[in-house]
Amino acid sequence: MKLNTLSAVEAARSIAAGEISSVALVRDCLARIEEREGEVQAWQYLDREAALEQARAADAGPRRGLLHGVPVGVKDVIDTADMPTAYGSPIYAGHRPASDAACVALTRAAGGIVLGKTVTTEFAAMHPGKTRNPHNPRHTPGGSSSGSAAGVADCMMPLAFGTQTGGSMIRPASFCGVVGYKPSFGLISGVGVKTLAISLDTIGTFGRTVPDAALLAAAVSGRGDLLVPQTLAAAPRVGICRTHEWDHALPETIAALEGAASRLGAAGVALRTLDLPPAYADLVRAQGDIMCFEETQSFAHERNRHWTQISERLRASIEAGLQISPARYDAAQALARACRAALSGVFADCDVLLAPSAPGEAPAGLASTGDAVFNRMWTLLRTPCVNIPVATGANGLPVGLQVIGDFGCDAKTLAAAHWLHQALG
Secondary structure, three states, rough: OOHHHOHHHHHHHHHOOOOOOOHHHHHHHHHHHHHHHHHHEEOOOOOOEHHHHHHHHHHHHHOOOOOOOOOEEEEOOOOOOOOOOOOOHHHHHHOOOOOOOOHHHHHHHHOEEEEEEEOOOHHHOOOOOOOOOOOEEEEEEOOHHHHHHHHHOOOOEEEEEEEEEOOOOOHHHHOOEEEEEOOOOOOOOOOOOOOOOOOOOEEEEOOOOOOHHHHHHHHHHHOOOHHOOOOOOOOEEEEEEEOOOOOHHHHHHHEEEHHHHHHHOOOOOEHHHHHOOHHHHHHOOOOOOHHHOOOOOOOHHHHHOOHHHHOOHHHHHHHHHOOOOOHHHHHHHHHHHHHHHHHHOOOOOOOOOEOOOOOOOOOOOOOOOOOOOOOOHHHHHHEEEEEEEEEEEOOOOOOEEEEEEOOOOOHHHHHHHHHHHHHHH
């Protein structure tokens, strides 16, 4: 058995029990990268010898924490003191941060092996990087966390960090067929991460199982309650939520959600069809206004000093953001606050919602990372979201659904997502 195919939880337990070494695990991950990187192109920077040196130190020393000896990929908008961080932009080619981002420092403190930097879109926005979908290289892996999702899906590493401002965790997780966990806003520290939109940016985790994604989040947040139990005392109560954006769903997503509802109902799960309040219909637009307005401030230095090195797509987005007035921005934020205040009513009769992760399978071509229409609202509401792979579309590519919980109910959401993934996946 190739050790790179182990789940993160299995790998951590096997290392702790002395059944495998971190060096052997890292070597198998590096061998997989050597075999597949030419096609998938998930990595922006990889230092093989440094990774093996970290692994040798882990094998020689005492157990340091939940991630001891387990390799982790880091999205290249997240600072690393010992590796370049280019933020997906030629402006920062070769840039060496002075310190690790908080989530990287905490990964190291928990014994994790920082394997390398994964490809991101430019500044975690819209302009794609080089990564291809590991299931079919002619299709996008999604974005902006392209390399992290594709690398975990292709068994190059068991865990990776991503970020989400619109749909940058959940959509690539769906397209690549992995678990992506976008926590409640602020659960994982964003210190040391290149800012796109300060009130939206959320650090998340990728794994091939829900317990894996939860393991990385627990290790860097100090929240042991996130570790997923093996079983739940009872099946979760599930709200089937088509959202106000349902007309964007393609046949494969429609079939995935309706099929999931049918299977769960047949298994005796308490289901209800949930219609969101009318005000929620404006949240996708509001998220777009907030993101565009805030990115004009986040990228003030780049637009003042490096305008010609910014992609045409991002320049257009910045120019659109400059046309958004403070009053329009304030109105969008006011709507977001009002809708967050109404969330308790949305979850009054269900533990989690089950909703589309993306319009459908990963689109063909690499010029776009796909449409975040089914993600923007939940990012703005700051709720925990977990993509679980549940189906395959007509092109043989994965289709996911997202499990959504109330703000701050991350442990409950992860436990329900694990139960639903086992039931549906």
